[in-house]
Amino acid sequence: MTNRLFRTVLTLLTVLALWQALVTLAEIPRFILPGPLDVAEALWSNRAILAENTAFSALNLAQGLALGLVLGIETALLLALSDRARRALRPVLVFAQAVPVFALAPVLTLWLGFGALSKIVMVALVTYFPIASALFDGLMRLPQPLEDLARQSGASRWRSLIYLRLPNAKPAFFSGLRLAVTYAPLAIIIGEWVGASKGLGHLMLLANGRGQTPLMFASLIVLAIFSLALWLAVDALARREDRSLS
Amino acid sequence: MSQITFQGDLRLGARALISGLDVTIPTQGWTALLGASGLGKTSLARLIAGLPTPARLDGFIPPDPMTIGLMSQDGQLLPWATALDNVTIGARLAGKPPDPARARELLSRVGLAGRENTRPAALSAGQRQRVALARVLYDDRAIIVLDEPFSALDVLTRQRMQDLAAKLLKGRTVILITHDPAEAVRLAERAYVLHERGATPVALPPEIPPRDATNPETLTAQAALLQRLASASEASIPA
Numbered sequence A: 001m002t003n004r005l006f007r008t009v010l011t012l013l014t015v016l017a018l019w020q021a022l023v024t025l026a027e028i029p030r031f032i033l034p035g036p037l038d039v040a041e042a043l044w045s046n047r048a049i050l051a052e053n054t055a056f057s058a059l060n061l062a063q064g065l066a067l068g069l070v071l072g073i074e075t076a077l078l079l080a081l082s083d084r085a086r087r088a089l090r091p092v093l094v095f096a097q098a099v100p101v102f103a104l105a106p107v108l109t110l111w112l113g114f115g116a117l118s119k120i121v122m123v124a125l126v127t128y129f130p131i132a133s134a135l136f137d138g139l140m141r142l143p144q145p146l147e148d149l150a151r152q153s154g155a156s157r158w159r160s161l162i163y164l165r166l167p168n169a170k171p172a173f174f175s176g177l178r179l180a181v182t183y184a185p186l187a188i189i190i191g192e193w194v195g196a197s198k199g200l201g202h203l204m205l206l207a208n209g210r211g212q213t214p215l216m217f218a219s220l221i222v223l224a225i226f227s228l229a230l231w232l233a234v235d236a237l238a239r240r241e242d243r244s245l246s
Numbered sequence B: 001m002s003q004i005t006f007q008g009d010l011r012l013g014a015r016a017l018i019s020g021l022d023v024t025i026p027t028q029g030w031t032a033l034l035g036a037s038g039l040g041k042t043s044l045a046r047l048i049a050g051l052p053t054p055a056r057l058d059g060f061i062p063p064d065p066m067t068i069g070l071m072s073q074d075g076q077l078l079p080w081a082t083a084l085d086n087v088t089i090g091a092r093l094a095g096k097p098p099d100p101a102r103a104r105e106l107l108s109r110v111g112l113a114g115r116e117n118t119r120p121a122a123l124s125a126g127q128r129q130r131v132a133l134a135r136v137l138y139d140d141r142a143i144i145v146l147d148e149p150f151s152a153l154d155v156l157t158r159q160r161m162q163d164l165a166a167k168l169l170k171g172r173t174v175i176l177i178t179h180d181p182a183e184a185v186r187l188a189e190r191a192y193v194l195h196e197r198g199a200t201p202v203a204l205p206p207e208i209p210p211r212d213a214t215n216p217e218t219l220t221a222q223a224a225l226l227q228r229l230a231s232a233s234e235a236s237i238p239a
Helices: A002-025 A036-045 A047-081 A083-098 A101-112 A116-140 A144-153 A157-194 A200-209 A213-243 B041-049 B083-093 B100-109 B125-139 B155-168 B181-187 B216-236
Strands: B004-012 B015-025 B029-035 B055-057 B068-072 B143-147 B173-178 B190-195 B198-202
Touching (some): A036 A047, A036 A213, A047 A083, A047 A116, A101 A157, A116 A157, A157 A213, A200 A213, B004 B041, B029 B181, B029 B216, B041 B143, B125 B155, B181 B216, B190 B216, B198 B216
Parallel strands (some): B015 B198, B029 B173, B029 B190, B143 B173
Antiparallel strands (some): B004 B055, B190 B198
């Protein structure tokens, strides 16, 4: 474990050293490609606005994710419980999934404005499909021996859902959540690029427009760290659930 | 409760798997249905238990599924639940409140005292079948169908499980479906050899089951049964 950590840190330091060397030796101008030292300086001196904008984006992401989760889970449960709902909604889901959500960003900004709402809706849209589809899949894929058990016990559809299908669907749900969490930060950033007055993506664009490339890079790094942290959190949660199987 | 009979052909679509069946399963006691693999024994078990299967048996009216307790080779354990929860799951699925004290007692009777909170992944194959057996006992159905529940176990574990099942299911109506002549001879009061042209009743030694595996009578009967089984399946292989 510590061996892997050591190797990761070593790799990171090597990359940073090479990056700085490239910038220094090739004398690349700061506004094209800043070196790690310049970026670190920008990170530090702009830490207040970075923090503020990150918090804003993060809050919207959280709300969008919560919305996507609630709608996604409800959809999956409804489809699993009702044959009629399944027949009616399945083609709609398939069609809707074919529409690239990021292409909707300008439309959403037009309809919902520059504020938080359009971003929240974007995140909700992007997280809804992976969660609903993965959970639904997991709910329907009950292994035959357990289907038999339900029948042998005379279980109602509802009880079969609670005691068998839901626990069985947990791994599938987490796959969907992992995917959703991979797309969510992208949705926020693209939404903010299209039109925003606040947020990390907005800051990136602003810095770029003013030629403050180190700040842009700093924002990028903060975004990357944030996305990674989010993904790792979900992964850790999923792994903890997995461990409860043994 | 009346006895179960099946007569006629066991079909899969247009093809007859077993034709000319004429089997009577009396109440109380173990009846073994012995047959080679691939014959359709599990289809028969599923038909009796009321589970979906493409196989059909002419004129067979299955008993009420709620009166049948099925124990299969798989054990049907929930991987995410403890042994205790696995024992009570049948009842909970039926909407009945669980009785953990009774479940604990049954787990103890199958030799798993102290393992109530263990999950299936941490149990051996034999131990998992013990949990399955405890569940069968917990559900307490009138007719028990054992569909090759011990075939995946090693010889010693299998013997121990056979003895345990024989002890705990004594006096109940048990249909034992198996491909192992030794198992049939050790545990059954009545036995049929299943083959493509029907079911032939066979005589078993007078010793009360579970029969002693080392008893010469048992071994002779076992050998005879094995021969019967072999010739039955040979006869159905086209020349």
